[in-house]
Amino acid sequence: MRKIICIAYSLLMIILMANAQTKIKQTAGREQLGDFAPKFAELNDDVLFGEVWSRTDKLGLRDRSMITVTALITSGITDSSLLYHLQTAKKNGITRTEIAEILTQIGFYAGWPKAWAAFRLAKDVWSEKAEVADGRTKFEREMIFPIGKPNDGFSKHFIGQSYLAPLSTKQVGIYNVTFEPGCRNNWHIHHAKNGGGQILVCVAGTGWYQEWGKPARLLHSGDVVNVPAGVKHWHGATADSWFAHLAIEVPGEKTSNEWLETVTNKEYNKLNKEK
Numbered sequence: 703m704r705k706i707i708c709i710a711y712s713l714l715m716i717i718l719m720a721n722a723q724t725k726i727k728q729t730a731g732r733e734q735l736g737d738f739a740p741k742f743a744e745l746n747d748d749v750l751f752g753e754v755w756s757r758t759d760k761l762g763l764r765d766r767s768m769i770t771v772t773a774l775i776t777s778g779i780t781d782s783s784l785l786y787h788l789q790t791a792k793k794n795g796i797t798r799t800e801i802a803e804i805l806t807q808i809g810f811y812a813g814w815p816k817a818w819a820a821f822r823l824a825k826d827v828w829s830e831k832a833e834v835a836d837g838r839t840k841f842e843r844e845m846i847f848p849i850g851k852p853n854d855g856f857s858k859h860f861i862g863q864s865y866l867a868p869l870s871t872k873q874v875g876i877y878n879v880t881f882e883p884g885c886r887n888n889w890h891i892h893h894a895k896n897g898g899g900q901i902l903v904c905v906a907g908t909g910w911y912q913e914w915g916k917p918a919r920l921l922h923s924g925d926v927v928n929v930p931a932g933v934k935h936w937h938g939a940t941a942d943s944w945f946a947h948l949a950i951e952v953p954g955e956k957t958s959n960e961w962l963e964t965v966t967n968k969e970y971n972k973l974n975k976e977k
Contacts, residue, residue, distance in 0.1 A: 728752060767791035768804060771820075775805070776812040780819040788820075788827045793839075798828040838882075841944040845906035845923075847878040849946070859888045859961045862938075875951035881909065885945075886938020886970065889914065889962040898931035898954025902947045909945035910973060911937040918973050921945070931957075936965050941974040 731746030755766060771791055774784045791801065801824050809817030842849050850867025853860065862885025870876040892899050902911065904925040911927050912918035914934035921927070921937075927947075929935060931954060939945035951957075 763794040764791075764796060767794045767796060771801075771804065772808055772812075775808050775816050775820045778813075778816060780816065780823065784820065785823050785827070788824055792827055801828060837944070841880075841906065841946075845946055847905060847946070847948070849880045850878060853879070856887075859890070860938075861886055861888075861964060869948070874953065877949045878905070878946060879949050880944065880946040881907075881939035883939055883943055884941050884970075886910065886965050887936055888964050889934055889936045891934050891960045891962070892929060892931050893956075893958045893960060894931040894954035895956040896954055897952060898957045899933075899952045900929040901950040901952060902927040902929065902937065903950065904945075904947045907945035908940045908943040909938055909947065910940060911935065921947070934962065938965075941971070 728747045728751035731743035732740075735743045735746075755763070767787065767790055770787050771784070774780075774787060788801070796804075802821075805817050805820050805824060808820070838849065847869065848867045849865045851865060853864040853866040856864070856866070863882045864885050864887070865880040867878040867880075868876075869878055902921075904921045904923050904927075906923050909921045910918050911921055912935060919927070920940070927937070931952075937947070
């Protein structure tokens with residue numbers, strides 16, 4: 703019972719700390735102009751962004767981005783300011799197709815050369831490489847825990863790219879493990895003389911969990927999996943979704959992990975077709 707209480711307490715503390723870190727504050731004005739024009743910096747950070755942009759009950763961020771991009775291009779501003787607002791527009795949900803239509807429309811009313819200049823910036827913002835990076839950024843915004851760093855230390859036991867963020871290394875080990883679409887770990891077993899095993903708490907995306915000789919289980923955010931010691935199993939993302947879970951190490955005596963064979967493409971692809 704004491705071990706269970708420690709696990710629950712550690713998890714609660716992590717969730718509370720993560721929630722406390724979700725508040726976003728604009729600091730660009732103070733960072734760039736704080737010494738030279740402190741009042742301007744204050745108005746930029748606290749009024750323009752802190753108040754006007756934050757009035758989402760009056761006008762959504764997506765609409766504010768479209769208006770701002772249009773105003774900047776119409777005024778002939780195609781410098782870093784436009785680049786920032788194009789990046790913000792993408793974060794606020796404007797797609798590649800939509801920005802192309804918006805800039806084409808602007809071109810007829812504000813001038814063809816202005817549209818050309820804006821298109822050069824937009825192509826980089828909505829490039830294929832940027833889309834992949836944004837997929838990770840978008841997914842990270844869906845959960846309260848960080849994705850962390852590439853899980854290089856265990857990469858030989860995974861197919862695809864995974865990420866690891868240690869959340870608690872005292873009392874009870876808790877790690878946020880994130881899988882890119884299609885990524886999964888090998889079959890493995892958590893050994894222990896007494897106690898041991900693992901608890902998986904799904905925090906975002908969709909994934910798979912399977913024990914040897916049993917059907918695979920489709921996982922969603924909020925699902926919890928209890929993995930007993932000595933049970934052969936694997937887990938990872940579905941083919942079309944990022945996936946993240948907290949991996950909670952259940953205390954035990956003489957614990958160890960045994961990594962085994964990979965989950966073959968044939969096995970994995972069959973699951974995703976039947977999903």
